[in-house]
Amino acid sequence: MSDVRPGRLKVYLGAAPGVGKTYRMLDEGRRRAARGADVVVGFAECHGRPGTEAMLDGLEVVPRARCSYRGGHFQEMDLAAVLARRPQVAIVDEFAHSNVPGDGRNAKRWQDIETLLDAGIDVVTALNVQHLASLNDVVEKITGVPQHETVPDEVVRRAHQVELVDMPPEGLRRRMAHGNIYTPEKIDAALANYFRPGNLTALRQLALLWVADRVDEALHTYRAEHGIGGVWETRERVVVALTGGPEGDTLIRRAARIADRSVGGDLLAVHVARSDGLAAGVSHASLARQRRLVEDLGGSYHSVVGDGVATALVEFARTENATQLVLGTSRRGRLERFLTGPGTGETVTELSGDIDVHRVTHERAGRGTLLPSRRRTLSTARLIAGPVAGLVLPVLLTVCLAQVRGTVNLTSEALLFLLAVVGVACIGGVTSAVIASLTASLLLNYWFIPPIGQFTLDDPNALLALGVFTVVAATVAAVVDRSLRLSRRSARATAEAETMSSLAGSIVRGGATIPALLERTRETFGMESAELVDEPPDANGVTTVPAGPGAYLVLSGRTLSSSERRVLAAFAAHVGSAVERAQLAEAAAEIEPVKAADRMRTALLRAVGHDLRTPLAAGWAAVTSLRSRDVEFSAEDRDELLATADESMAKLNRLVENLLDLSRLEAGVLTLNLRATTLEEVLPMALADTTGVEVADTQEIPAVRADPPLLERVIANLVANAARHTPPGQKALVTASALAGRVELRVVDRGPGLPADSRERLFEPFQRLGDTDNTTGLGLGLALARGLTEAMNGTLTPEDTPGGGLTMVVSLPFAEQTEQTGRTESSEYPHPRGAQSIGGV
DSSP, X not given: OOOOOOOOEEEEEESSTTXXXXXXXXXXXXXXXXXXXXXXXXXXXXXXXXHHXXXXXXXXXXXXXXXXXXXXXXXXXXXXXXXXXXXXXXXXXXXTOBOOSOTTOOSBHHHHHHHHHHTTOEEEEEEEGGGBGGGHHHHHHHHSOOOOOOBXXXXXXXXXXXXXXXXXXXXXHHHHHTTSSSOHHHHHHXXXXXXXXXXXXXXXXXXXXXXXXXXXXXXXXXXXXXXXXXXXXXXXXXXXXXXXXXXXXXXXXXHHHHHHTSTTXXXXXXXXXXXXXXXXXOOHHXXXXXXXXXXXXXXXXXXXXXXXXXXXXXXXXXXXXXXXXXXXXXXXXXXXXXXXXXOHHHHHHHHOTTSEEEEEOOTTTTOOXXXXXXXXXXXXXXXXXXXXXXXXXXXXXXXXHHHTBTTBOHXXXXXXXXXXXXXXXXXXXXXXXXXXXXXXXXXXXXXXSSSTTSOOTTSXXXXXXXXXXXXXXXXXXXXXXXXXHHXXXXXXXXXXXXXXXXXXXXXXXXXXXXXXXXXXXXXXXXXXXXXXXXXXXXXXXXXXXXXXXXXXXXXXXXXXXXHHHHHHHHHHHHHHHHHHHHHHHHHHHHHHHHHHHHHHHHHHHHHHHHHTHHHHHHHHHHHHHHHOSSOOOOHHHHHHXXXXXXXXXXXXXXXXXXXXXXXXXXXXXXXXXXXXEOHHHHHHHHTTTOOSEXXXXXXXXXXXXXXXXXXHHHHHHHHHHHHHXXXXXXXXXXXXXXXXXXXXXXXXXXSOOOOGGGGGGGGSTTOOTTOSOOSSOOSOHHHHHHHHHXXXXXXEEEEEOTTSSXXXXXXXXXXXXXXXXXXXXXXXXXXXXXXXXXXXX
């Protein structure tokens, strides 16, 4: 077992290219080297910027590894050389870069960096916000540019330090305009597209919020590690308590307005699923509707379990470092509040400490019903009020009856005393009822049974009255106590069902990943941590429940009651199911390539059965006829048969070549000869076999780096497809333009076009989407065209033709630019439609 301390990772995060990440990264390397640290530059991409390149002076740079792939020559970080050099600190640029495949290299540079960290080497790297996996789709919606190189957020979150390199959009655009980021030919296109002010502002906000969230996580961890329970008002967090009652919408909107008063304020809605307080009489439909309202307002919904409503609310608020707590005024009436004592609102206010509490009035205030308690059959207030009532109520009744002595007979007096005992039993239970019955019996004996003013305990009637009072009181009290216990159990079962319903709802809404379920479990039961382990730990102070074969759910924190453990077992079952689903999904992912290959073989056999047999049969028939000695053919017939045979063999040869090239592409063994290629060089041959095509002037278009025969085949396939779909009397169009270091060749048809959701299916082999005539080929043309284009580090994408039709856009890099860098275009500049990807169909 190695005892090497893992290295520490520092990430410079920027909102967009050009904010100065590489410069800051190299500047830190120079400062560390000046302090005596052993620093090397494993990889730095300066993009020809003089100021950045000057920062390399005085730093040791590890030579890059040269590698070849599909006929191209590239340079990558030499991971083995950096590991052999074993510095204290390694500077490694472009965290999200995809390595060129081959020679056992990792697929991603972030994996190279993890290897360095495991070896005990500290790493300083740089990353743009568009390469974070969680924000990838958001950035595409903002900029319209997909990012194919991403880093899992968890990898970045594990960094020891993330430092934001920030710059206002106006400053970044000025830097761009002055030529400090890209070469002059790229500036106009960049400013008009990716670097628009709105785009940069949105990207900057994404970067700031992501870093703020990470700082918030670090603060939460620090507070937990140091046992800090007080609120640090670093950010407004408003917690609103929901009961499921009709007042919930009012409370949510009020809390949302409070949160909106500060920039970056958070809204958290919490429901306590207990058998007392906020959990009683809950409406699941109302809670579901209120949850949607919270999420629509940008907040989050939480469900927790605690010993009491007030305690659970305050504990949740402190755990989330909340600054304000919003809850409604009591729905109980004045009499109920008098009999049962302080409610949830008063208790929360007493426990809140430095958390501000807002009591919001609503139309249901004072109109609710008495709420049951969870831990005892009777509340503390009723346990105190019962014995007091058992002593005071019979005395008050005696005073009242003494005023009307003679008008009420003894039987009525006894029944009134019995009614008082029943009332006391309802308030205080068995003990209070016994006290009331004894008090009432003595008062009835002394004041109302002759001789009045004396105790006649030797009278059998008096003893009988005392016994009846005691039996009746005990019976009534027992019935009341049993009813309250059953009510408590029913409410508890409802709370448990509600908690499980909330969990099931989060699963349906997509929160069923294992980390999400673990966090949900920790939060619901108010524990310090929740994790999934293979073996149950022996440590004290933890709760362990089985979560499926060979898996255990372990929670650390407070001690759970038996009823809470029962609910926890159901949570563990959900976690176990999630583990099984993840394992099945992983197994299905492994099977999917095999299924795809099987589908490919099946489609190939079906297609070959007709498309290869047809030209073979025609050619065979022509040759057989020519060899026949029974028929004398004229010169014209002989020439026609030879032409038929030649055409059939040529068609058969093209089909076989397409099949072989597609197989080579899928196997990654297609040999490329990439060189500077002009469109004038390949267009004549590509258009030789196709009529009805118009070509725009391409003389001013720069040369591209491509394999001429392969580019010719790409254009020929696209032109043939466009000509086939262009209506009679119109011509397909071939045009080209240069933009941002790339040439875009467009093949335009005037056909019916395709819906956007069907376009990717165009590039699936062995199908002819939308064709009614399936007798003219295998349907490999577009699949092969895209595969060959991507093999040459280009892209092929469909677009709408203005006025109707479909346009195929082939994008390839300038030859001069690629030859100067000796590698694919850096991920620093986000090219459209995956210009960074390498090969593959």
